[in-house]
Amino acid sequence: MQPLIAPDTETLVLGPDKGGIRRRRSQARKTAESYGFLAPTLILLVVLMVVPIVMVVGYSFQDNVILNKSPQFVGLDNFVAVVTDPAFLNAISNTLIFTVTSVVAHLVLGLTFAMLLNSELIGRVPRAIFRALYILPWLFTAAVIAVLWRMLFAPNGVINFLLGTNVEWLASPELALSSVTFINIWAGYPFFMVSLLAGLQGIPAELNEAARVDGANGVQRFFNVTIPQLRPIIVSLVLLDLIWTSQQFALIWLTTGGGPINVTEMLSTYTYKLAFSKYDFSLASTSAVLVLLMSMVLAYFYVRHQRARD
Amino acid sequence: MSNDALGRRRAARLAATALATVGVLAVAGCSASGGEGEADSGDVTIEFAQWWEPELPDGAFRELIDGFEEENPGITVELVSGPYASTKEQLFAGAASGTMPDVVGLDGAWVNDFASQGVIADLTALMAEADYDDSELASQIQVDGATYMIPVVNFVYPLFTNDALLADAGVDAPPSTRSEFEDAAKAITAGGAAAGWALPLSLETPNGVQNDVMSWAWASGGTMLADGQPDVTNDDVRSVVEYIQGLWDEGVIAAGSFTMKEQDKVEEFTNGRVGMMIDSLSHINLIRETNPDLQFSISAIPAEDGFDGERGIPYASWGIGVAENSEHKDAAFKLVEYLMSTEVNSELSTIANAFPGNVDSTPDLEGKDELFTTAFEIYQAGYPANEFTGLPVAEELMRQFGEQFQALLDGQQDVDQMLEAVQTSWSAEF
Numbered sequence: 027m028q029p030l031i032a033p034d035t036e037t038l039v040l041g042p043d044k045g046g047i048r049r050r051r052s053q054a055r056k057t058a059e060s061y062g063f064l065a066p067t068l069i070l071l072v073v074l075m076v077v078p079i080v081m082v083v084g085y086s087f088q089d090n091v092i093l094n095k096s097p098q099f100v101g102l103d104n105f106v107a108v109v110t111d112p113a114f115l116n117a118i119s120n121t122l123i124f125t126v127t128s129v130v131a132h133l134v135l136g137l138t139f140a141m142l143l144n145s146e147l148i149g150r151v152p153r154a155i156f157r158a159l160y161i162l163p164w165l166f167t168a169a170v171i172a173v174l175w176r177m178l179f180a181p182n183g184v185i186n187f188l189l190g191t192n193v194e195w196l197a198s199p200e201l202a203l204s205s206v207t208f209i210n211i212w213a214g215y216p217f218f219m220v221s222l223l224a225g226l227q228g229i230p231a232e233l234n235e236a237a238r239v240d241g242a243n244g245v246q247r248f249f250n251v252t253i254p255q256l257r258p259i260i261v262s263l264v265l266l267d268l269i270w271t272s273q274q275f276a277l278i279w280l281t282t283g284g285g286p287i288n289v290t291e292m293l294s295t296y297t298y299k300l301a302f303s304k305y306d307f308s309l310a311s312t313s314a315v316l317v318l319l320m321s322m323v324l325a326y327f328y329v330r331h332q333r334a335r336d
Numbered sequence: 337m338s339n340d341a342l343g344r345r346r347a348a349r350l351a352a353t354a355l356a357t358v359g360v361l362a363v364a365g366c367s368a369s370g371g372e373g374e375a376d377s378g379d380v381t382i383e384f385a386q387w388w389e390p391e392l393p394d395g396a397f398r399e400l401i402d403g404f405e406e407e408n409p410g411i412t413v414e415l416v417s418g419p420y421a422s423t424k425e426q427l428f429a430g431a432a433s434g435t436m437p438d439v440v441g442l443d444g445a446w447v448n449d450f451a452s453q454g455v456i457a458d459l460t461a462l463m464a465e466a467d468y469d470d471s472e473l474a475s476q477i478q479v480d481g482a483t484y485m486i487p488v489v490n491f492v493y494p495l496f497t498n499d500a501l502l503a504d505a506g507v508d509a510p511p512s513t514r515s516e517f518e519d520a521a522k523a524i525t526a527g528g529a530a531a532g533w534a535l536p537l538s539l540e541t542p543n544g545v546q547n548d549v550m551s552w553a554w555a556s557g558g559t560m561l562a563d564g565q566p567d568v569t570n571d572d573v574r575s576v577v578e579y580i581q582g583l584w585d586e587g588v589i590a591a592g593s594f595t596m597k598e599q600d601k602v603e604e605f606t607n608g609r610v611g612m613m614i615d616s617l618s619h620i621n622l623i624r625e626t627n628p629d630l631q632f633s634i635s636a637i638p639a640e641d642g643f644d645g646e647r648g649i650p651y652a653s654w655g656i657g658v659a660e661n662s663e664h665k666d667a668a669f670k671l672v673e674y675l676m677s678t679e680v681n682s683e684l685s686t687i688a689n690a691f692p693g694n695v696d697s698t699p700d701l702e703g704k705d706e707l708f709t710t711a712f713e714i715y716q717a718g719y720p721a722n723e724f725t726g727l728p729v730a731e732e733l734m735r736q737f738g739e740q741f742q743a744l745l746d747g748q749q750d751v752d753q754m755l756e757a758v759q760t761s762w763s764a765e766f
Contacts, residue, residue, distance in 0.1 A: 092432050092453055181591035182609065197594040199746055283540025286594035287742045302428060303732040304765075305449050 079318070085311035092307045104312040114313065116288055117296040124207050124292060125271040131211040132267055133260065136218020141252075143219070144226040164216035172280030175209045199286045206281055206290050210274060218263055225259040226252070258331075265328040269321050293317050380664045381412040384671065385427060386441025388654055388688070389417035391618070396687045404674045411667045413439075421541075431455040436659035438668040442485045444477055444653055444725030445546075445734075451479040452728065457658040459483040462669045473676065474695050477655060477726050487653035488675055489690035491616045492715050493547050494649065495638065496623075499631040501530050501611040510635040514552075514579055517612070517638040521588035524611035532588035534610040535580070536596035537742055542734035543598065546724050547650055548614050549741065552576040554648030554721035555637035561723055566762035568737075569755045575640065577744070577751055584745045594742050606630060616652065617711050618689050624705065634707050636714045648721025649714060654688070691715055729765050736761045 061068075086104055088097035108114050139160050143153055166174070178184050179195035186192055195205045229252065237247045253260075275294035278284065284295040297317065301310035389397040401413045416437055418426065423441060430436035431453055440456065450456040460482045463470055470476065470483075477485035497510040497520075505523035521532025536544035550560055550573075558572025567573075583589055590610050592600070602619050604610040606627045614637060623630060636647050656675060658668040674680055681694040689708065692699060701709050724730040737758050744754040 095454065176595075192591065194592050194594070197592045197596070199594070199742075202595075279540060282595055283538055283542075285539035285739070285742065287739055287746065287748070299732070299735070302425060303735060304729050305428070305453075307432065 082311045082314055085308055086315045088308055090306060090308050091311070092305065097308070100308075104308050105316070108309055108312045108316065113288065113291065114293075114296060117291045117293045120203060120290060121272055121292045121294075123203065124210065124274070124290075125268060127207050128210045128214060128271045129264055129267045131207075132215045132218045133264060135211065135215040136222050136263075137256075139215070139219045140222035140226055143223055160219055161216045163213050164220075166213070168213075168276035169280060171209065171213050172277055175212075176281055179205060196282055197286055199289050202282050202286055202290050206278055209281065210271065210277060213277070214267065214271070218267070221259055221263055222256060225256045229255045261331050262328065265324055265331065269324045269328070272324075273317065273321065379410045379412065380667050381414055382439060382662070382664050382667050382671065383414045383416050383437035384439040384441075385416040385418075385423060385430075385437040386654070387418060387420040387423040388441055389415055390419060392687055400675075400680060400684060403680070404671060407674065408667070408670055411664075411670065413671060430659075434661050436661055438659055438662035438664055439671050440657050440659060442477075442655035442657045444485065444487070444655055444722060445727075445730035447477050447485045447655070447657070447726050448479050448728040448730065450657070451482075451484045455660050456484050457660045457662070457665060459486060459658065459669075459672075462658060462665060462672075466666070466669050466673065468669075468673060472678070472694050472696055474693050475720070479726060485653075485655040485657045486672065486676060487655050487693040488681065489654050489685045489688050489693055490651045490720060491618045491653070491688075491690050492649050492651045492711060492720070493551060493614050493616055494634040494636060494711055494714055496605060496613050496615050497633050497635065498524075498530070498605065498608060498611045499633055501527070501608065504529075505611070510633050511612075511638050512635065513638050513641045513643075515641050518579075518583060518586070518588075521583060521612065522586060525586075525588045530608060531590035531604075531610050532612060533583065534590045534596065534601040534604050534613045535584075535593045536598055536601045537593050537738050538595050538597040538600075539735055539738055539742075540595075541597050542731060542738040544596070544601075545734040545737045545741070546722065547598070547616075547652075548601075549576065549580060549737070550723070551614055551637055551648075551650040551721075552579065554650060554723070556640040556643045557645045557648065559723060565766055566733075566759055568759045568762060574751065574755060577741070577754065581744060581751065593745075605632075614650070617708070620705055620707055621689060634710055634714070636718060647718040649718045651720040651722055653693070653725070654690070733762055733765060 085091045085097075087099055087101065089100050089103075091097045139156075142148070143157055143160070148156070163171070176196065180186075181192060181194050181197070185195065193201065196202055233251050233255070234247055237251050242250065273294055274292065275298065278290055278292050278295050279298065282290040284291040284299065293313065294317075297310050297313040300306050300313055304310075384401075397417075398415065401415060405412060416426075420443075424443070424446065427436060427440055427446070427450075431450060434455075436455055442450070442456070447456070459476070460478075462468075463483070473486055474490075475487050476483040477487065495510060501524050502508075502510070502520060504527055505520060507520045507523060511517040511520045517533075524530055524532045535548050537549075538544065552558075553560060553572045553576045556572070558576070559567070559570070560573050561567055562570070580589075584593075590596070590604055596604075598615075601610070601613050602615060602622065605613045605615070606623045608627070608630065617634075620634075623632070636649060639647055656672050658665055658672065662668050675684065676694055678694055678696045681692045682697040682699060684690075685692040685697060685699040689704075690699070691712065699708070699712070701712065724734065727733060740749075740754045740757045740761075743749050744751065749757070
C-alpha cells in the first residue's frame with residue numbers, strides 16, 4: 027500500500043519535531059536519573075546539614091531558645107554580647123596561637139619527614155620502618171591521644187621521669203597552651219607527611235636532573251624545584267589544616283578542659299561551655315555561627331584554590 | 337532490551353530507592369515510644385535513661401527492672417544506659433529536641449536547668465495523682481516549691497586516709513580537725529614518698545569544687561548561700577579558701593591539681609602517691625580491686641578547730657525524674673514508686689554500695705567491707721550536705737569558682753578579689 031503522504035514530505039514535516047521531543051525526553055530522563063542517584067545524598071545533606079545549620083543561625087538571632095518557650099527575635103544582640111565577651115576574645119587569641127603554630131609545625135615536620143622518607147640515602151627496609159613509625163600518631167583517635175599524653179605529661183609521668191624534672195606540663199598556666207599545641211602537632215604531622223610524600227614522588231626526576239646539570243645545589247633545588255612543584259599540595263593542606271585545627275575540641279577538652287584558669291580556652295571549648303555548661307543555647311549558636319563564618323572564609327580560599335588548580 | 341527501556345527501568349528503580357530512603361528517614365524521625373499499636377493493645381514501653389546500669393554488677397539492674405515488669409504486666413522498660421557524661425549530654429539533647437526518655441536518671445546539679453526548661457515533670461503533681469505517700473522519701477529536690485527529682489540512692493564523700501603513710505608520718509589516727517589535717521598532710525609530704533592531699537580542680541569536670549573544696553565548709557556547718565542566693569564572700573567560705581590556700585603554699589597538695597579529675601585523684605590515692613583524699617564511698621571496691629594491699633580508713637571530713645556541731649557530709653545522688661513529654665507518665669511514675677519502695681530501694685542501695693533514698697530501707701551490710709558500716713555511722717551522725725543540688729547551672733557555678741580559685745592559687749589575685757569575682761559571676765546566673 028502506498029502512503030498517503032510522500033515519505034520525503036513526512037520526513038521534512040514530522041522528522042525534526044519527533045527527534046527534538048525524543049532528545050528532550052532523553053535529556054530529561056538523564057537529568058532525572060542523575061538526580062535520582064543524588065537523591066539519597068541530597069536528602070541526607072538537607073536533613074543532617076542544611077536544616078541544623080539554618081536552625082542554629084536562626085537561634086543566634088533569638089533570645090534563650092531552649093529555656094524560653096517562645097523565644098523572641100533579638101537581632102544582633104547575641105552577636106554583640108559574644109564579641110564583647112573578654113572570654114571570647116581570649117578564646118580567639120588562644121585559637122589563633124594554637125592553630126597557626128600547629129599548622130606551621132605540621133608543615134615543617136611533615137615536609138622534613140616526607141623528604142627523609144623520599145631520600146635514597148636510606149635503605150628500603152629502614153624507610154618502611156620509619157614510615158610505619160612516623161605515621162603512628164595519625165592512627166590514634168583524639169580520645170586515645172588525650173589519655174596517652176595526659177599520662178606522659180603527668181607530674182609523675184614518663185616525660186618528667188626521663189627529664190628528671192617535676193614539671194606540671196598540662197596543669198601549669200605558663201605551659202599548658204604550649205603543651206596542648208605540642209600534642210596537636212604530634213597528632214597531625216603525619217597527614218602532611220603522607221600527602222607531601224605522595225607529592226614528592228610525583229615530581230619528575232628530570233627536573234632535579236636538569237637543575238643539577240645547571241649547577242644548582244641541594245638548597246637551590248629544594249627552593250626552586252621541590253617547593254614550586256609541591257606548592258598546590260601545600261596550599262591545600264595548609265588551608266584544610268587551618269580549618270580543622272581551629273575547630274579542634276576533643277583534644278583540648280580531654281586534656282585541659284580549657285584550663286588551667288582559661289589559658290587553653292579555644293573557640294570550640296568556649297562554645298561547648300555556653301551550650302552544655304551554661305545552657306545558653308542562643309549564645310552558643312551565635313558563637314558557632316561566628317566560627318562557621320571564620321571557617322567559611324578559609325573554605326572560600328580553599329575552593330578558589332582548588333578551582334584554580336582545575 | 338532497548339536503551340530507552342533500560343533507562344526507564346533504571347529511573348524507576350532509582351525513584352523507588354529515593355522514596356524508600358525518604359520513607360526510612362521519615363519513619364526514623366517520627367518513631368517514638370508508645371506507638372498507636374501499643375496504645376490499642378494496652379501495653380506500653382517506657383524508656384529509662386540512666387548511667388546506673390554500667391556502674392552496677394552485670395545484669396543486676398536489669399534483674400531489678402524485670403521485677404517491675406513482672407509486677408506491672410503490660411509495661412515494658414527499655415533501659416538506655418551509658419556513662420554519666422554521655423547520659424547528661426544525651427538528656428540535654430533530648431530536652432532540646434523534645435525527645436527525652438520517659439524516665440530519666442538525674443544528678444541534682446541538672447535539676448534546676450531541666451525544671452526551668454519545662455522538660456521534666458512536676459513530681460509533686462504526679463505523686464498527688466497517684467495518691468503516693470512521700471513520707472518515706474529521705475529527700476526531694478525541689479524548684480519553686482515543686483519536686484522535680486527524688487534521690488534514689490546517695491553516695492557520701494568521707495575522708496579517705498592511707499594507714500601506712502599516716503603511720504610512717506607518725507600520725508596515729510585520721511585527722512578530725514583542720515589543724516590535725518594540716519599537720520598530717522605536712523608530715524606525709526615531708527616523708528617524700530607521697531603528697532599529703534589530692535585536690536582535683538579540673539575545669540572539664542569541675543565537681544572537685546563541690547566535693548573537695550566546699551565540703552570543708554559544710555563539714556563545719558557552713559554554707560555558701562544566704563536565702564537561696566549566692567553568699568560566697570561569707571566567713572565560712574572565706575575560711576575554707578584561706579585554709580586550702582595555706583595548704584597549697586605549704587606544698588602539701590599533689591602536683592597537677594589544675595587538671596586533675598576525680599578518677600586521677602582516686603588513682604593517685606590507690607597507688608599510694610597521696611596520703612589523703614575526699615572521695616565517694618562507691619570507690620571502695622575499685623580501690624580494693626586495684627590495690628588489694630592498700631590499707632586505708634575512712635572518717636568524717638575534718639571540721640574547724642573547736643567545732644562541735646553536727647557535720648555536713650557531702651553526697652551525690654542517683655536521682656530520678658519523669659520527662660514532661662512522656663506520653664506514659666502514669667507508667668513512668670509506677671517505675672519511680674517501684675524503685676523507691678522499701679524492699680527494692682534496700683536492694684538497689686546494697687548492690688550500689690550506697691545509702692537508700694527511702695528512710696525505711698536499710699542497705700544489707702552483711703559480708704560487706706567494714707568501711708561501709710563506718711560510713712553508715714558517719715552518715716547517720718551528720719547530715720547530707722550538697723548546696724549545689726537544685727541550683728541553676730550548678731556545674732557552671734563550680735567551673736566559675738574553680739577558675740577563680742586556680743587564679744588565686746597561681747598568685748594572680750588575692751582572696752578578696754577571688755571571692756568578689758565568684759560572687760559577681762554566680763549572682764549573674766541566678
